[in-house]
Amino acid sequence: MAPAQDIVIENLLKALSRTIMLAEGNDSELDKQLQNIRANLGKSQEPEVLQQTLQMLEPMVLKYDEDRLARAQAFRAHLLLLIDTIDALPNIQLPAPEKKQLESDIRKSWQSASHWPELLAQAIKLSSNALKNPVSQSKSHSLLGRFFRRKDTSETNNSNQSDIMSHVSHTLAALLTNISLPEVYRDQLLDIQKALTGNKDLNHLPALLDEVINLIMVAVGKTQEDLTTYLSQLNQQLASINASILSNYKAQKNMSSSRKDFSDTFMQHVDSTQTDVRNATDLDALKHLIDERMHTITEAMTSFQDKMQNQEKQAAQSITQLKNKVNRMEQDANQLRSNMQEKIAQALSDALTGLPNRAAYQDTIFPLLTAAAQTKQPLCIAICDVDHFKRINDTWGHLAGDKVLRLMPKQVQSALKKEHLVYRYGGEEFIVVFPMTTLDEAYQYCDKIRLAVEKTPFNMNGDPISVTISIGVSLFNGKESHDELFERADKNLYQAKEQGRNGVIRDN
């Protein structure tokens, strides 16, 4: 094969191998097959290998597509069931226009996984509003009071509530079975499903709903949908590249067979001329014969040269086309990679404060704990919770509350070093991770945070108001689970609240 074509095929196989690598990490069965394909690609550089690869890829892409559709159908069915379940509850009526709008949005967007979080968030908002405003006054307490307020734990055993809990929880758990998540999130997914189906306490529902949305965001961050579309595109591009390579390969074969034909014809002419010369008796006739043979040979050579030039031109053209196709494929792969990175970054950051969110915290804390256990270096976490935040919302409005939350990272970070990691964990709660920091040091930093917040006059409609924060700090003991560490920090935070707020409590 011509060296230029070798290089193109080598690049093509490299690009194919890289793009297949991109598709990995979505489905363990698919991963196995893709890894096999990559191993085979590494062993040979023949066009036939490429063709076999394409034949193997096609059914996989089709199956992936079918699975995706089945998941989307199940998602739609469960979401509609969730809405109907809420709507069918006694004293609860979803406002008809919003419900209609949501149903229409579901009809429009159910197939696209990137819209799922939005649809789910819309359904949850609609349900929560309806639960907040029961149609009859016969219910003495707002259900939402318990549904969406964490600390009000009274009267949770009424039968309507456990009905709601059971319906909503089971439907949400079913919704989650349709989300295809990377393997590392499997345990988290199982935990949430277990918590949803086993939980009898309505007060835990908001936190669980948060987790559900976070998980969906992570799933979308992996851009299943983009990958599927991309894989189909890739399949088409590869098919067209493969056709070019095969036709190129054939052209090369034709060229060598033309060369062979020419050399056979040439040898035949030389042989027969030699025989004729040997048998010739008349010089004039011999001269004439040689002239004639020379003419035939020249003609054959000219036609051969024309043919070769033509074929070489075609081969050069198709190699250029091939290079362009390979370049386009690489560009598409790069584009997809940066889209994926962007979406993952979006899924891991909190829109209001710009801080990394709870999913980001979960992504980082486990490797940090493992490293701390191995290196025996100290690590602390602190849970920071704005005091009486509900009062701020109630007095100054929700937007003012948002403003306080937006300003909070600056105050918190002003007290910290760049190696300390700050996350918005949810609501008015922030978490700081202190790698390689002793409990004493972490306590000092937390007290600085507390002071920085206390000193900041948050401006509300021109009036400076004072905001304070309570913090619970705990030190990782090198052996315990994350949950144990977290619970201790949460308990310390609770104590700080109990002792009058605006304080920091650490492990004993």
Ligand SMILES: Nc1nc2c(ncn2[C@@H]2O[C@H](COP(=O)(O)OP(=O)(O)OP(=O)(O)O)[C@@H](O)[C@H]2O)c(=O)[nH]1
């Ligand atoms: N403005 C705004 N409010 C939020 C946001 N997330 C949660 N909240 C509100 O934060 C309030 C938290 O209230 P609680 O958990 O009762 O606690 P608190 O009023 O801060 O009281 P303590 O923690 O006991 O000091 C609730 O009213 C939530 O509605 C948000 O993103 N923006």
